[in-house]
Amino acid sequence: MSVPYKFNAFMIADNDEFTFTKIESEFPELEEYDCLIRVEYCGVSHTDLLASAGTVPGHEVVGIIEDVGLLVKNLEAGTRVGVGWQLSSCHACKFCESNRENLCPDKKSFKDALLGGFGEYIIWDARFVYTIPEEIPSAEIAPLLTAGASVYAPLKELSIMPTSRIGIVGIGGLGHLAIKFAKAWGCYVIAISSSLNKKEEALNFGADEFMTISANRETLESIGQLDAIFSTVSVPIDWNNLLKLLNPYGKFIMLGAVPFPMTVDGNLIINKKISLIGSIAASPECIRSMIEFVAVHNIKAEIELMEMNTENCQTAFQRIGRNLARYRIVLKNLKLDTPDNSVEGDHEIEEEGSSHEDYKDN
Incomplete structure (x- = not known):
């Protein structure tokens, strides 16, 4: 050795x-x-x-x-x-x-x-x-x-189509990667956050649209229906407001750890045949595929x-x-x-100041 x-x-x-x-x-x-x-x-x-x-x-x-x-x-x-x-x-x-x-x-x-x-x-x-x-x-x-494998796995394993409309909830460590991967997959991506603080960054990451979780009815209707939502957050939010955005047979995919009970409207799930899906990490085969995808x-x-x-x-x-x-x-x-x-240059850490993090995601 x-x-x-x-x-x-x-x-x-x-x-x-x-x-x-x-x-x-x-x-x-x-x-x-x-x-x-x-x-x-x-x-x-x-x-x-x-x-x-x-x-x-x-x-x-x-x-x-x-x-x-x-x-x-x-x-x-x-x-x-x-x-x-x-x-x-x-x-x-x-x-x-x-x-x-x-x-x-x-x-x-x-x-x-x-x-x-x-x-x-x-x-x-x-x-x-x-x-x-x-x-x-x-x-x-x-x-x-x-983190990258966690957001890539649902795209590959749940047969998300390149033509799909995808909502990404939370623009943090997982969420910003979910935007990048979904956009590279070919999806139309809507970034969803708790405030407008990260709108510009989310759009720069590749999101086609941006909305806040508290958006009014007119805004929600203008977004249109989504085929899947990737939730990267680990704080309580209005889950039902998000479920309403899904198409029939839509998928709500949990990526962020949720250390608390979730309360959802069962009728929303039944009437639209919505699937609630958890996703943990990725298999070795999926990670190797992810690495190839990243390189391309x-x-x-x-x-x-x-x-x-x-x-x-x-x-x-x-x-x-x-x-x-x-x-x-x-x-x-x-x-x-x-x-x-070198740690100098574009990757150097910024001075601590006001947090732009809207949700705690992984």
Whole structure:
């Protein structure tokens, strides 16, 4: 193994204050399907904020393979790869056998990893490791490995037509990507937010129209009926107002975590034969398809790039917790020394000020 025996990582010290401490860890023996990956970039997701004190978060990782287990045949040292939300699955159930490993009842997520991506190295099951085409920048693909895959999966798996009219609720970390993916898919996209604060940005991301959730009846009628709505929010809103926008057989797709009961008008669902659909992450097959789609359509996350250290890990968590991130935060490993890894330029973080975040989405 051409790597040091010990390496550094950044562990959550306090969940309330989002403080981190630098720790030193040792490499275990690689298991037969393991990949040892040197972390170059790690995206920061709202899901990371739920990690417990004493753990190392991070699951939107791009890096270079340093070593592989004995049974890994399709990956080798030196390959640039990425990983996402899922760490492994049983590979024996009906879901795994039908390329739906993300639904495996015995699946393991990043929460089960020895250490997450806030550090110099991770160890991941090679069957959930994805090669990255050279034309895709590392920093910008990192958030797409989870957030991008989450919004791409319904487009592919639910047979959304390129001619569909799609509503995107919430213009944040997930929502801005949903706009970009749906537009690249060929859809007519209506961005839906709680205020006008993000109208200009939503239109720049590719939305054809913009509306607020509190729009009057005339505005709602002018929008016309939608074939699907992607909800990326995790706060209570008027769900019935949104359901009224759907065509018969319309799909209401839940992407944002909803930690509370939802109240909807059953008659709206019955009379229009509306489907309420949940979507969690994406299968390996879907993620590989997403990466190809990103390469063809040049889709990039809007990111704030920060060097990976204890202070910036805390800052990243605080910005996301306060809905200040514009729109995804990516941490760069300090050990990188190649010329294109500067944090200066278009990705540099803005000064903190008034939040433009309308909804908390992932």
